[in-house]
Amino acid sequence: MISKEFADAHDIKRLADYVEQQKLKQALQDRAIREGLVPFGSDELRFSSPKVWQGVQIPERSWCVPGFIPDRTPTLLYGDGGSGKSLLVQMLMTSAATGMDWLGQKVDPRRALGFFAEDEIEELARRQANINEAMGLEFENLDRMAWTGRPGQLNLLADFDPQAGLYPTELYEHLLAQAMEFEAGLVIIDTLAETFGGNEVIRNHVQLYLSCIAGNLAREINGAVVLLGHPSVEGMRNGRDTSGSTQWSNGVRSRLTLKRDEDNPEIRILTRAKANYSDMKGEIRLRWDDGFFHVIQPLNSTLSGIEEQNCERVFLEGLEKLLKHGLTPGPSKHSPHYAPKLILEYKLGQGRKLNELKNAMTDLLNSNRIRLAKSSDSKSRQKDVIEIVKWESS
Numbered sequence: 001m002i003s004k005e006f007a008d009a010h011d012i013k014r015l016a017d018y019v020e021q022q023k024l025k026q027a028l029q030d031r032a033i034r035e036g037l038v039p040f041g042s043d044e045l046r047f048s049s050p051k052v053w054q055g056v057q058i059p060e061r062s063w064c065v066p067g068f069i070p071d072r073t074p075t076l077l078y079g080d081g082g083s084g085k086s087l088l089v090q091m092l093m094t095s096a097a098t099g100m101d102w103l104g105q106k107v108d109p110r111r112a113l114g115f116f117a118e119d120e121i122e123e124l125a126r127r128q129a130n131i132n133e134a135m136g137l138e139f140e141n142l143d144r145m146a147w148t149g150r151p152g153q154l155n156l157l158a159d160f161d162p163q164a165g166l167y168p169t170e171l172y173e174h175l176l177a178q179a180m181e182f183e184a185g186l187v188i189i190d191t192l193a194e195t196f197g198g199n200e201v202i203r204n205h206v207q208l209y210l211s212c213i214a215g216n217l218a219r220e221i222n223g224a225v226v227l228l229g230h231p232s233v234e235g236m237r238n239g240r241d242t243s244g245s246t247q248w249s250n251g252v253r254s255r256l257t258l259k260r261d262e263d264n265p266e267i268r269i270l271t272r273a274k275a276n277y278s279d280m281k282g283e284i285r286l287r288w289d290d291g292f293f294h295v296i297q298p299l300n301s302t303l304s305g306i307e308e309q310n311c312e313r314v315f316l317e318g319l320e321k322l323l324k325h326g327l328t329p330g331p332s333k334h335s336p337h338y339a340p341k342l343i344l345e346y347k348l349g350q351g352r353k354l355n356e357l358k359n360a361m362t363d364l365l366n367s368n369r370i371r372l373a374k375s376s377d378s379k380s381r382q383k384d385v386i387e388i389v390k391w392e393s394s
Contacts, residue, residue, distance in 0.1 A: 017062070017222075020059075021059065021222075024056075024059065027056075061277060062108070063108060063224075064096065064107065064108055064110070064185070064186055064223065064224035065092070065102060065105050065106070065107050065108075065224075066105070066106060066108075066278075067105070067272075067275070067278040067279065068105060068254070068256065068272065068275075068278075069092075069224050069226060069254060070224065070253060070254055070277050071185075071218065071222065071223050071224050072218050072219050072222065072223070072224075073215060073218055073225075073252070073253050073254070074210055074214035074215055074217075074218055074225045074226070074227055074252055075224065075225070075226045075227070075252065075253075075254040075255070075256065076226075076227050076229060076248065076249070076252050076254070076255040076256065077089065077226055077227065077228050077229070077255075077256045077257075077258065078228075078229050078230070078231050078255065078256070078257045078258070078273070079228075079230070079231070079257065079258035079259065080230065080231060080259070080260070081230055083258050083259065083260060083268060084258060084268055084288060084293065085190070085228045085258055086116065086118075086119060086127070086190055086228070087127060087131075087288075087291070087292075087293065088258060088270070088293060089114070089188045089190065089226055089228065090114065090124070090127055090128065090131060090188075091103075091131055091292070091293065092107070092112075092186070092188070092226070093112035093114055093145050093147075093186065093188060094112075094128070094131050094132075094135060094137070094142070094145065095107040096108070096109065096110050096111075096112040096144075096145075096185070096186045097109075097110075097111065097112050097142055097143075097144040097145035098135075098137065098141060098142070098144070100135060103270065103284050103286065103293070103295055103298075104284070104295045104298045104299065105299070108185070110144075110184070110185025110186055110223060111144045111145070111146075111182055111183050111184045111185055111186070112144065112145045112146075112184060112185070112186040112187075112188070113145075113146050113147070113178070113179050113182055113184040113186070113187045113188070114145075114146070114147035114148070114187075114188040114190070115147075115148060115150075115155075115175060115187065115188060115189050115190065115195075116147060116148065116149050116150065116188070116190045117150050117151065117153075117155040117190060117191060117194035117195060118151055118190065118191060118194065119149045119151065119190075120149045120151055121147070121148075121149040122149075123149065124147055124149055126291075127291060128142075129291075130290060130291025130292050131291070131292060133290075133292075134290070134291075134292035134294075146182055146184075154171070155171070155194040155195050156169050156171065156194075156195060156196070156197040157169055157171055157172040157175065157189070157195040157196070157213055158172065158195070158196060158197055158198065158208070158209050158212075158213045159197035159198075160197050160198045160199070160205065165204075165208070166197075166198045166204075166205050166208040166209060166212075168212070168213055169197075172213060172217075175187075175217070176216075176217055176220060179217065179220075179221050180220065180221065184221055184223065185221060185222070185223035185224065186223055186224045186225075186226070187217060187218075187221065187223070187224070187225045187226070188225075188226050188228070189214065189225065189226070189227050189228065190228040191227075191228045191229060191230065192227055192228065192229040192230075193229070193230065196209050200244030200245060200248070201244045201245050202245065203245045203246075203247040206244065206245045206247040206248055206251060207247050207251050210247075210248075210251040210252060211251065214227055229248070249273070249274055252274065253274070253275075253276040253277060254272070254274060254275055254276065254277070255272075255273045255274035255275075256270060256271065256272060256273065257270070257271050257273045258270050259271070261285070261355070262333060262354070262355070262358070263354075263355075266287055266288055266289075267285060267286065267287055267296070268285070268286040268287075268288065268293065269283050269284070269285055269286070270283060270284045270285075270286065271283045271284075271359075271362075273362075273366065274366070282299045283297075283299070283359070284297065284298060284299050285297035308359075308360070308363070311352055311356050311357065311359070311360040312360045312363060312364055312369075314343075314348075314349065314350045314352055314357070314360070315339075315340075315343065315352075315357055315360040315361055315364065316364070316369070316370070316388065317348070318342075318343035318346070318348035318349065318357075319339060319343070319370070319386060319388060320388060321346070321348055322339070322342055322343070322346065322348070323387070323388070325346075327342060328375055328383070328385045329342050329343075329385065329386050330383060330384050330385050330386060331361065331365070331372060331384055331386060332384065333358075335383075337383075337385075339357075339361055339386050340354050340357035340358045340361060341354065343357055344357070361386070368389060369388070369389055370386050370387065370388055370389060371386070371387060371389055372384045372385070372386060372387075373385055373386075373387050
């Protein structure tokens with residue numbers, strides 16, 4: 001655990017970095033004026049020339065958890081109810097506040113604030129006691145961490161009005177003010193269902209929440225914001241593990257998923273379902289034990305990039321043969337036509353395991369190399385089937 005002196009020094013460094021960012025912005029503006037590159041346009045839409053960056057040292061991207069949770073933009077964490085999302089982010093808050101690793105990953109030390117809409121304070125404390133025991137901490141070590149529990153209260157951070165559209169609520173303004181006062185570098189919002197007052201299937205509502213509510217919060221604190229969400233039944237069935245509009249995924253730069261292992265319900269798998277700023281590959285396997293997630297397979301022990309590409313090739317080859325035989329492989333693990341299972345049953349897996357083929361299917365769906373289509377069975381019932389995307393050269 002980091003010392004108080006180191007923590008204070010790191011807070012000062014974060015502040016200094018923010019000040020340097022503002023100085024850089026001002027320096028670029030001054031240079032633009034000197035060289036006649038004054039930004040043009042209106043107050044609502046203004047442009048500037050990239051020429052002002054000539055010879056300027058471009059700042060490195062900052063992270064809360066490198067490769068997983070970037071700063072100044074929201075990160076989504078999806079997982080089915082009871083999978084352990086709240087425990088996972090409370091462990092993250094603890095790591096950020098104390099400078100300890102999170103799931104074997106380095107965490108940039110910072111103050112952490114948790115907005116928990118579904119848990120009472122007593123439940124947060126019980127959960128924290130288990131975390132403390134596993135990490136060798138005491139409650140007195142957590143002065144750089146704060147939370148609120150708000151079950152049964154109105155927790156909307158953004159609401160919708162037919163005339164005004166989606167707008168930030170007074171509660172959001174309070175959350176922003178408290179985060180700034182606490183000098184938080186990490187804010188947890190649990191959950192989307194409690195805090196989003198728009199329509200989750202309307203892209204504009206979703207984008208406004210992600211950009212103007214969660215995104216603005218991340219930019220104002222110059223840190224990370226993690227939003228917790230539940231996948232819909234359709235999202236779990238088709239393997240995408242999201243809910244509502246596709247804009248929930250398209251509107252963020254980082255999306256994580258927490259899922260149970262199909263063969264062992266005590267095992268959870270954390271994956272990077274979307275990672276614009278880092279490598280998407282790899283997963284962390286966790287085991288729940290006494291109120292804590294223990295790493296049983298760290299990130300760097302998963303399949304290599306070449307092995308994953310080979311697994312995707314095996315899946316595509318198997319899928320193509322199944323389709324040629326008139327079969328209808330699908331994405332639902334509860335269906336007898338579950339694609340990874342069919343590939344193994346027809347001995348097309350080339351030594352791959354069910355979970356490896358499942359991950360390959362998810363990666364191929366996310367990269368649009370395969371897609372879902374509707375098909376009718378003999379009783380005219382609609383079901384999802386997987387088909388290979390054929391790219392036509394122009």
